[in-house]
Amino acid sequence: MNKDPILNVKELSTSFKTERGVVTAVDGVSFDLSKGEILGVVGESGCGKSATAQSILRLYDEKQTIHEGEVWFEGQELLGLRPSEMDKVRGNHISMIFQDPLSSLNPVFTIGNQIAEAILIHKKVSKREAYARVLELLRLTGIPAPEKRVNEYPHELSGGMRQRVMIAMALACESKVMIADEPTTALDVTIQAQIMSMIVELNQKLDMGVILITHDLGVVAEVCTRVVVMYLGQVVEEADVKSLFTRPLHPYTQGLMKSIPQLDCDRSKPLHVIEGTVPSLHHIPEGCRFAPRCPFADDLCRSKMPPLEQYGSGQKARCWHAETISEKGEAIRA
Amino acid sequence: MPEHENEKRPLLEVKGVKKYFPVRGALGTTVQEVKAVNDVSFEMNRGETFGVVGESGCGKSTLGRTILRLTEPTAGQAIFEGTDVFAMGPSELQSLRQDIQMVFQDPYSSLNPRKRIGAILEEPLNIHNIGTPRERTEKVLRILDTVGLQTDHYYRYPHEFSGGQRQRIGIARALMVEPKLVVCDEPVSALDVSIQSQIINLLKKLQQELQLTYLFIAHDISVVRYISDRVGVMYLGQMVEQAPTEAMFADPKHPYTRALLSSVPEPKLDAKRERIVLRGELPSPLNPPSGCVFHTRCPMAKPECKKVLPVKKELSAGHFVSCHLY
Amino acid sequence: MTSSTENIDLHAVKTALRKEHNSILLRQIMSNRSLVIGFVIIAFLILVALFGPLVIAHDPNAMNVLNRFAPPSATHWFGTDNLGRDVLSRVIYGARISMGIGVAVAIVASLAGLIVGVYSSYYTRLDHLLMRISDGIMAFPGLLLALALMAALGGRASNVVLAVSIVATPYIARVVRSEALALKEQTFVEATRALGASDTRIIWRHIAPNTLSSLIVQATFIFAEAIIVEAALSFLGAGIPPPAPSWGNILSDGKTYIYKAWWMTFFPGMTITIAIIGLNLFGDGLRDLLDPHSSKTKN
Numbered sequence: 022m023n024k025d026p027i028l029n030v031k032e033l034s035t036s037f038k039t040e041r042g043v044v045t046a047v048d049g050v051s052f053d054l055s056k057g058e059i060l061g062v063v064g065e066s067g068c069g070k071s072a073t074a075q076s077i078l079r080l081y082d083e084k085q086t087i088h089e090g091e092v093w094f095e096g097q098e099l100l101g102l103r104p105s106e107m108d109k110v111r112g113n114h115i116s117m118i119f120q121d122p123l124s125s126l127n128p129v130f131t132i133g134n135q136i137a138e139a140i141l142i143h144k145k146v147s148k149r150e151a152y153a154r155v156l157e158l159l160r161l162t163g164i165p166a167p168e169k170r171v172n173e174y175p176h177e178l179s180g181g182m183r184q185r186v187m188i189a190m191a192l193a194c195e196s197k198v199m200i201a202d203e204p205t206t207a208l209d210v211t212i213q214a215q216i217m218s219m220i221v222e223l224n225q226k227l228d229m230g231v232i233l234i235t236h237d238l239g240v241v242a243e244v245c246t247r248v249v250v251m252y253l254g255q256v257v258e259e260a261d262v263k264s265l266f267t268r269p270l271h272p273y274t275q276g277l278m279k280s281i282p283q284l285d286c287d288r289s290k291p292l293h294v295i296e297g298t299v300p301s302l303h304h305i306p307e308g309c310r311f312a313p314r315c316p317f318a319d320d321l322c323r324s325k326m327p328p329l330e331q332y333g334s335g336q337k338a339r340c341w342h343a344e345t346i347s348e349k350g351e352a353i354r355a
Numbered sequence: 356m357p358e359h360e361n362e363k364r365p366l367l368e369v370k371g372v373k374k375y376f377p378v379r380g381a382l383g384t385t386v387q388e389v390k391a392v393n394d395v396s397f398e399m400n401r402g403e404t405f406g407v408v409g410e411s412g413c414g415k416s417t418l419g420r421t422i423l424r425l426t427e428p429t430a431g432q433a434i435f436e437g438t439d440v441f442a443m444g445p446s447e448l449q450s451l452r453q454d455i456q457m458v459f460q461d462p463y464s465s466l467n468p469r470k471r472i473g474a475i476l477e478e479p480l481n482i483h484n485i486g487t488p489r490e491r492t493e494k495v496l497r498i499l500d501t502v503g504l505q506t507d508h509y510y511r512y513p514h515e516f517s518g519g520q521r522q523r524i525g526i527a528r529a530l531m532v533e534p535k536l537v538v539c540d541e542p543v544s545a546l547d548v549s550i551q552s553q554i555i556n557l558l559k560k561l562q563q564e565l566q567l568t569y570l571f572i573a574h575d576i577s578v579v580r581y582i583s584d585r586v587g588v589m590y591l592g593q594m595v596e597q598a599p600t601e602a603m604f605a606d607p608k609h610p611y612t613r614a615l616l617s618s619v620p621e622p623k624l625d626a627k628r629e630r631i632v633l634r635g636e637l638p639s640p641l642n643p644p645s646g647c648v649f650h651t652r653c654p655m656a657k658p659e660c661k662k663v664l665p666v667k668k669e670l671s672a673g674h675f676v677s678c679h680l681y
Numbered sequence: 682m683t684s685s686t687e688n689i690d691l692h693a694v695k696t697a698l699r700k701e702h703n704s705i706l707l708r709q710i711m712s713n714r715s716l717v718i719g720f721v722i723i724a725f726l727i728l729v730a731l732f733g734p735l736v737i738a739h740d741p742n743a744m745n746v747l748n749r750f751a752p753p754s755a756t757h758w759f760g761t762d763n764l765g766r767d768v769l770s771r772v773i774y775g776a777r778i779s780m781g782i783g784v785a786v787a788i789v790a791s792l793a794g795l796i797v798g799v800y801s802s803y804y805t806r807l808d809h810l811l812m813r814i815s816d817g818i819m820a821f822p823g824l825l826l827a828l829a830l831m832a833a834l835g836g837r838a839s840n841v842v843l844a845v846s847i848v849a850t851p852y853i854a855r856v857v858r859s860e861a862l863a864l865k866e867q868t869f870v871e872a873t874r875a876l877g878a879s880d881t882r883i884i885w886r887h888i889a890p891n892t893l894s895s896l897i898v899q900a901t902f903i904f905a906e907a908i909i910v911e912a913a914l915s916f917l918g919a920g921i922p923p924p925a926p927s928w929g930n931i932l933s934d935g936k937t938y939i940y941k942a943w944w945m946t947f948f949p950g951m952t953i954t955i956a957i958i959g960l961n962l963f964g965d966g967l968r969d970l971l972d973p974h975s976s977k978t979k980n
Contacts, residue, residue, distance in 0.1 A: 040712065065547035066518075179636050180411075209410035210576070211633055214618040218632075236548060239620030266624050280552035281622055282581035284604065291559065292552035292581070298517045299547070423875055452877030465868040469890050479876045492691075507694045528872070 026053035027230055028077075028115075028198055033090035033100075035069075035076040044302045046072040048254040049090070051329075054198060059224055059231040061245035061262070063238065063277075067299045068251040070234045074200045078117055079107050094198070113143040116191035120203040122183035126175040132186045133171030139193035158189040163219055181212035185219070192223065200232045205240065217244055238281060242266060247335075250274050253299065253310040256329060260336040270338035272315045272346060309341070317346055364437065365398040366536060366568050367422070372396070372431035374414070374421045378641065389640050391417040393592035393648075394431075396667070399536070404562065404569040406583030406600070408576055410615075412637055413589040415572045416460075419538045422570070423457055424448060435536070453483055456529035460541035462521035466513040472499075472524055473509035479531040494531065501564075502527045502557060519550035523557065530565065538570045543578060555582055576619050580604055585673065588612045591640060591648045598674035608676045610653050647679065655680060709970060716966025722959025726952075730780050733773035741770040741926050750942045760944035762934055771926035772949055778838070778927040779908050780956070785842045786907035787900045790849035795896060797850065798857025799889050802865060803880065808858075815851035823848045823906070824913050831919045841920050845910050849903045856899045860892040894971035901964035905957045912953055928953050 035047040047069040054060050062070045075081055077092050079099065092099040099110065111117075119125045127135060136158060137151045146154075152171070159167035162185040175183055184204060191199050201220065205213035221244055224231050233245060241248055241262065248265045250258040250273065258271040269275045279293035297314040300306060308325050312318040321341050329339045340346070372395045380386035392414040399405045407415045421428045424440060433440040435455065443451060459465040466475055476495045480486055486494065496506055502523040513521060522542060529537055539558065543551040559582065561567060573579050579586060580600055587597040588611065596609040607613045614631040633652045638644055644651050650660035657679060665677045710716060739757075745765030753760045759768035797815070801808040818826065830844035864870060865888065873883055908928070914920030915929025916936070923930050928949045935945030 040709070065549060181636070209637075210574070210618045211410060211614060213620070214630060215632065217620070218630075237620065238548075238622035242622050242624055243620050263624060266622070277549060278622060280549055282552070282555070282577045283621060283623070284577055284580060284616075284619065286581065288581055288600070291556045294552050294556060295549040298519055298550065425871060425875055449877050452875065457872070457875045459868045459872055461868050465872050467869045467873075467887055467891070478873070478878070482877050482882070506691070507698075509691060510695045510698045525872070528876070532876070 025056060027056050027095065028054040028232075029091075029093040030073070030077065031091040031093065033073065033076060033092060034088070035072055035081070036087040036089075037081075038085050038087070041303055043087070045305075046254055046302060047076055050251070050254075050256050051090075052249050052256065052259060054230045054232060056197070056230055057224065057228040058247060059221070059233055059245045061241040061248040062232060062234045062251060063236065063241055063248060064251035065236055065299060067253060067302060069254040070251050071202055072254075073251070074117065074202050074232065074234055077200065078111050078115060079104075109143070112139055112191075112196075113194045114196055115198045115200065116194070116196040117200040117202065118184070118187045118191050118204050121207050122180060122187050123175060125187055126183060128175055131172050131174055132178070136186065136190050136193060139190040143194050154193070155189075158192055159186075161192065161223070162186075162189045163215075164189070179212075180208050181215060184208060184212075184216055188216075188219070188223070192227070192229075195227070196229065198230045198232065200234070202234045203236070204233075206235070206237070213240075220244070238278060250277075253305060254302065255310060255339065256337075257311065257339045258337065259329070261334070264334060264336045268336075270332060270336060270343040270346070271311075271340050272317055273311050275346075276314075276316075309339070317342055366401045366436065367399040367570075368432070368434040369398070369422065370396050370432045370434070372418065372421060372433060373429045374417050374426065375429045387641050390592050390643055391640060392421060393643065395589070395592075395594045396431075397587055397594060397597055399568060399570065401535075401568055402562075402566055403584040404571050404582055406571045406573065406579035406586040407589060407594075408573060408579045408586060408615075409589035410574060410637070412591065412640060414592040414640075415574075415589050416540055418589070419457070419540050419570060419572050423455055423538060424451075425457075449483075453532040454534055455536045455538065456532060456534040457538045457540060458522075458526050458529050458542045461545055462518045462525060463545070465525050466521055468513055471510050471512055472516075475513075475524065476528055476531055479528065483532060485532070498527045498530060501530075501561070503553075517550075518546050519553060522546060522554055526554075526557065526561070530561070533565075534567070536568045536570065538572070540572050541574065542571075544573065544575065551578065558582065576616065588615065591638065591643055593648055593677065595649065595678070596674075596676045599672075602671065602674050608670060608674070608681065609649075609678050610655050610680070611649050614654075647677075713966045713970055715962045716970060719959050719961070719963025719966055722955060723963055726776060726780060726956055726959065729773055730776035733776060737767075737770045737773055739767035739770045741766060741774045742924055743767075750938070752942070753944055759948040760942065762931075762942070762945050763938055768931070768945060768948055771931050772928070772952055775926045775928045775931055775949065776952070778921060778925060779911055779929070779953075782838065782841055782845070782911045782921075782927075783904045783907040786845045786849060787904040789842060789846040790853050790903050791896055791900045793846065793850045794853025794899075795857055795889060795892070797854040798892065799861050799884050801854065802858045802861035802888070803884055811854070812858075815854055818847065818851045821848075824910060827910055827914055828917065828919050831914060836919065836922045838921055838925075841911055841914060844914075845907050848910070849906065853896065853899050853903065856895050857892045860895050861888050864888050864891050898964050898968040898971065901960050901967060905960035905964070908953060908956055908960075 030050060030052050033047055033050045034045060036043050036045040050073055052060065062073065064070045076088060077099065088100050094110070094115065099107065126132070133152065133155050136155045140146065140151045140154055155171060156167045159170060164170055164182060164185050178186065205216050208216065217240060220231060223229060235241060245262050247261050249256055250271065252273050258269065258274050265274065269278060276293065276295040280295060282292055295314055306313050307323065309318070309322045309327055312322040315322065327339050327341045329337050330343070331337050332343060372392055374392040375388040375390050377385040378387040378389060395418060397405065407418065409415050417426065420426050422433050422440065428441050431441065440451060473495055476498060477491045480491045480494065495509065499506060499508055504520065504523055516524065543554050546554060555578065558569070562569060571579060571582055583600050585597065585599050586603045587594045588609065589595070590611050596607065596612050604616065607616055614633050617629065617631045631654065635652045638651055646662050647660045647665050650656045653660065660679050665679050667675050667677045668681055669675050670681060743766060745761070748761050748765045749763055751757055751761040757767050757769065759772060762768055797811050801811045827844045827848050830847060831840060834840040834844060870883060870887060873887055911920055911927060912929035912932060915927045916933045918933065920929050921927040931949040932946055935942065939946055
C-alpha cells in the first residue's frame with residue numbers, strides 16, 4: 022500500500038483510575054490508517070478495541086483517565102491538544118458511530134435537527150443551508166423520502182434507519198476518518214448486510230478512511246482491507262485481510278477462526294475451543310498475555326512478553342513461535 | 356401412556372400456536388394486537404435438536420416462552436407426550452416444570468445477584484421437594500462438575516463469574532430437575548465468540564449424556580446450522596420453512612430463507628456470493644401484510660401473494676414450505 | 682468420595698470465602714467518607730441516648746427555681762431553662778425519646794412500605810388501589826397530616842410513631858415498588874417461574890431481598906425526617922406530652938425566651954441538626970456503597 026497514512030496511532034496507552042487500582046485497558050497500541058482504507062480492529066470483550074477508539078477521540082473523562090503515547094492526524098498530535106482544539110476535530114475531521122443507535126440519538130429532537138446540529142457546530146452556514154445538506158445526507162445514506170423523515174423522532178424509525186441517521190451525522194462535515202464501533206452488532210443480519218455495503222460504498226465514493234471495530238470475523242472478511250487483532254489491551258496481530266485469512270500467525274487469531282462454526286463445517290465434530298476465559302484486566306498474566314490459554318505456550322511464553330515482530334508483506338504478530346506454529350498447524354482455507 | 360407408544364410419537368407437537376399481545380387504548384380497551392406468533396406448527400422428536408432461526412420481531416423467543424406457558428397462549432395446542440400443555444391446570448403445570456425447562460439468553464440477569472450459586476442450583480429441588488437436603492447438595496456438586504465448574508464455586512456469587520461461566524450455571528439450573536425437553540433461548544448470543552464454542556460443545560455433550568431434546572432458538576444462522584438436526588425459519592410470526600438441516604442449507608426453498616442465508620457474512624475470502632438484498636423494511640407486527648406476510652419484500656412476489664395466504668406443503672421428506680411458488 | 686468428606690470440604694471453603702468477601706467489603710466501607718463520618722456521628726448519638734442518662738450529673742426534671750436561665754457554665758454545660766432544669770440532661774434524655782421515635786418510625790414504615798411495595802409491583806389491581814391510597818397520603822404536607830392524625834389519636838409517644846409512620850410509609854412503598862418492578866423484568870425472575878416457583882416464593886425470596894439496599898437507604902432518610910417531624914409536632918404541642926424532654930419540647934420551651942436565654946433553643950437545635958446531618962451522610966454513603974449504578978467513573 023503506497024497510500025499515505027492519515028492517522029498514526031503510536032504506542033497508545035489508556036489507563037483508568039478505579040477503586041481497585043489503576044487499570045490499563047489499552048497498552049501500547051500502534052497502527053496506521055491510510056486514506057480510503059478500511060481497517061478492521063477485531064477482538065472480544067476486554068480487548069480494548071472500543072477503548073482505543075474512544076481514546077483517539079478523547080471521549081473519556083480526563084480526570085479519571087491517563088493517556089500515554091501519541092495520535093497523529095494531519096500534522097497534529099491529538100492527545101496533546103487543548104480540549105477546545107480537540108472539539109474542532111471531533112465530528113468534523115474524525116467522526117464516530119456507535120453500536121446502539123437508539124441510545125446514541127437524543128429522543129427529544131428530530132433526526133433532522135440532530136444531523137443539522139452536527140453541521141452547525143463546525144461550519145458557519147445558515148440554517149437553510151444546513152437543512153439542505155441534511156436532505157442531501159439522508160439521500161446519500163439511502164433513507165427514502167428524506168423530506169418526510171427529517172421531522173421524525175428516533176423512536177419512529179427502525180434500527181437500520183437509525184444507524185443510517187448516525188452515519189449521516191458522521192458524514193455531515195465530510196470527515197476524513199470515520200470510526201465505526203460495532204455499527205451492526207445490534208442489527209439483524211439482513212440489515213447488517215445493507216449497512217455494511219453502504220459503508221463500503223461511502224468509503225469508495227468519498228475516499229474516507231474507516232476504522233471498523235467489530236468482533237465478527239465474517240464482516241471483516243467481506244469489508245476490510247487491513248486488520249488489527251487485539252487481545253487484553255494489546256495488538257497481537259496485524260495483516261492485510263488476505264494474509265490474515267490465508268495464514269494467520271498468532272495462535273489467538275487461529276483459535277478464533279477455528280472456533281467459529283462456518284456454514285459448511287462438519288457438524289459431527291465438536292467445535293474447536295480456546296480453553297479458559299479472558300482474564301480480568303486486574304489480573305493480567307506474566308509474560309505473553311495469551312499464554313494461559315495457548316496450546317503452544319512454553320516457559321519462554323509464560324515469562325517474557327513477546328514484541329510485535331514483522332513477518333514480511335506488512336504482517337506482524339506478537340508471538341515467540343509465530344513462524345513455527347503456522348508451518349506446523351493446518352493452513353486456514355482461503 | 357404405555358412406554359412403546361411414547362417412543363414412537365413426537366415428544367412435542369406444536370399445532371397452530373398463536374400469541375397475540377393486546378395494545379390497550381386510552382380507556383383500557385384493546386385497540387390493536389401485536390401478532391407475535393401467528394399460527395406456527397411443527398413437531399419435535401425425542402433426542403433431536405430443532406433449531407428456530409429468524410430476525411428480530413419474528414416471534415421465535417415468544418414461541419419458546421409460550422410453549423413453556425411463561426406467557427399464556429392465545430390459541431393452538433402444544434402436545435407434550437400426549438397431553439396438551441395449554442390445557443393443563445395448575446398442578447399438572449407444576450409437574451410439567453420438571454419435564455420442560457429453559458436456558459435464557461442473558462447470563463448477567465438470569466441469576467439472582469444476591470444468592471450463592473449453591474442456593475440458586477438447589478432451589479429447583481426445593482420447589483419440587485426432591486430429595487433430602489444432603490442429597491440436594493450432592494446433586495448440585497455433581498452438576499457443577501458436569502457443566503465444567505468446580506466444587507468451591509458452590510459458595511460464590513454470580514458477579515464473581517464470567518459470562519460463559521454464568522451461562523454454564525444457567526444450564527446447570529435447567530438440568531437440576533432432569534427435564535426431557537430444554538428450550539434454549541439464544542443461549543450463546545450474549546457471549547464472546549471464543550466462549551460460544553465452549554458452551555455449544557457443552558450443550559451437545561449434555562444432550563448425548565442425558566438424552567435431552569433441544570428447542571434451540573437463535574438468530575446466528577451458523578450456530579443453528581451446526582447444532583440442529585432440523586431447522587425452522589420464522590418471519591413475522593410465521594414459520595415459513597422447516598426442513599432437516601442439510602436439506603435446508605443445501606437447497607433453501609423459501610425466498611426469505613434464501614435471502615437470509617445469503618446475508619450471513621462468512622469469515623473467509625470466497626468469491627463474492629450472490630447476495631439477495633431485500634427491499635424495504637420489516638412490516639409492523641401490529642399490521643402484518645395480507646396474504647403472504649413476506650410479499651412486501653419478496654423479490655419473487657406475484658399478484659396472488661398479496662391476496663391469498665399460502666398453504667404449508669411438504670416438498671420432500673420433512674421439508675415444509677409456505678409459499679405460492681410451490 | 683463420601684458425602685461427609687464433601688461436606689467438610691465445603692465448610693472450609695465457605696469460611697475462606699466469607700473472609701474474602703468481608704475484607705473486600707471492609708475496604709469499600711473504609712474508603713467511603715460519607716459513610717464513615719455519618720456512622721461516627723450516629724453511633725455517638727446512639728451511645729449518648731443509651732448510656733447518657735446513666736452518667737449525667739443532674740435529673741432532667743429537677744426544677745431549681747433559684748437557678749433559672751443560667752447561661753452555660755462548668756456545672757451546666759448547656760445552661761438551665763425557665764424552670765431551672767439542666768438543659769444538657771434534658772437534651773441527653775431527649776435523645777432517647779426523639780431518636781427512639783425515629784428508629785421506631787423507620788422500622789414500622791420500612792415493614793409496611795416493603796409489603797405494600799412488593800405486592801403492588803406484582804399484582805396490578807392491588808397496585809392501583811394501594812398507589813391511589815399512597816397518592817392520597819402524599820398529597821398532604823407531611824407535617825399537617827401528622828398533626829391532624831395526632832389530633833385524632835391523642836398525644837402519646839406510640840401515637841406519634843403511628844402517625845409519622847403513616848406519613849412515611851408511601852415514600853418507602855414507592856421506592857420499593859419501583860425497584861421491584863424493575864426486578865420483576867429481570868431474567869432470573871422469569872427463570873424461577875419456569876422452575877415452578879409460586880408467586881409468594883418469588884416475591885419473598887427473590888424480589889424483596891433485592892430491594893433491601895434501596896429500602897435501607899430510604900429508611901435512614903425516614904429516620905432523619907421522623908426526628909424533624911417529631912420535633913415539629915412537639916414544638917407545636919401536638920407531639921410527646923411535656924414534661925418529657927423530647928427535643929421538640931425543649932425547643933418549644935425555649936421559644937418564648939429566645940432573647941433572654943438563647944441556649945435553650947440553640948443546643949437542642951444544634952443536636953437535631955447534627956443528628957440529621959449524620960443520618961443524611963450515612964444514607965448517602967450507604968447508597969454509594971450498595972448501589973453499583975451510582976459510581977461516577979466511566980470504565
